[in-house]
Amino acid sequence: MGLSYEEGKKRVVFGLGLLAAVTVVEVIISLFGKGHIIPGIHDIKWVFYPVALALVGLSVYKAYFIIYEFMHMKYEVKGLALSVLLPTLLLVWAIIAFFQEGNSWKNRRELIKEKNVKPLEEGQQQGMIPSDTYRLDQQEG
């Protein structure tokens, strides 16, 4: 244990104040981004990005503080810290991959919606299967 009892007690009070303050700041930023503080600001499209970035940054800071101070990761051996923290880097890949995937689902749905309204041209095949695709029902008939 790196800290004496008295130091540790002070650190806890500091931690409480810090986490509470960061949470309040987060809520204020979130409400700002939704147009509750300056009406109409949420209609500006790009405002969302800095707001989201700030919120994610503050949340990661809170997570860091909880792990390093409250869970005492600061005072553990480096190997322990790395063996627990490094695997979470895989999540960076997961976030990028799955958000991309979600966006692609949306685009595909929009495309299908668009194609559904379009009238068929003369001789145009319905659906997305190319005409030279091997099909069971053709062979039967």
Add this chain to the structure above:
Amino acid sequence: MATTDTALDHKVDHSQEEAWQGGAEPFKASYGKLMMWYFLLSDAFTFAGFLITYGALRFSSVTWPVPDFVFKTAPFMGHRELPLIFVTVMSFLLIVSSVTMVRAVQEGHRENKNGVVFWMLLTIIGGTGFLSCQAWEWTNLIGGEHMSVTRNPFGTHTESGVYLDAEGKETDEVFKAGSSFLIHKGGAAEHGAEEGEGSAEAHAYEVGDHPGYMMDEKGFIHRKFKITDGPNAGTVGMEQFGPAAFGALFFFITGFHGFHVFSGVMFLLIIMINAASGVYASRKNGYEMVEKIGLYWHFVDLVWVFVFLVFYLL
């Protein structure tokens, strides 16, 4: 053979020989603590999977309910609009209980039994308070606003327009594209209605399609409106349910977190009783059990940081 053996024996130095005897701790942490860390790592992946699913489905939807509209109610506040206030109070409760847990661990290191029990008791009260808040939130969403795992009455306008009254005449209630509405239930189920965008004034609604609204068999009143911009300008539109995945994701993820809090409270209770009865004092290991449940409890707080971010802030 014997010669090779002796040759090997010479190469093995003393420290390596001891390593095979066990007892070495490269991470300077007990088995129990180490395994708690790895359990928490695996649990973090479970939660991350859930939250990333939320993100992927949100990205895949054209519209998504905005949290400051969905979560704007609080107990004892009537129908005043208080966006995110109640959930901020919930976050504070969890942070405070995390801090009291740190104090319990500190008292444990000093082998101070009464201190451990006192601070653990405060932690349990904080956790129970959080669960009570969540119970209220769920009750309000299910009973008051009729959200379920498969139904999400929080919709979003994709076009600007003006609401029609029950007879199909234009009212002065205008809305912009992107604004949110809550589809209310008509009849006895309605508790005077939370007056917000999209709420209707008192009127005897009947099931079926009407000029100004459509009431489905379940009693949901889908209000009609005249669209005032875009390619559909001039035509009449009707309020549609929001993406159903929102309800399922909300109940599953906050439920899974709530269940973690609940189990945490149970374990805290057991360990507090053990501590009070002197089980850990006789072990003379600085109340390591309290330290382990402390790690779990901080993790629950840590997960809430991200649930709070994903569901309520963004």
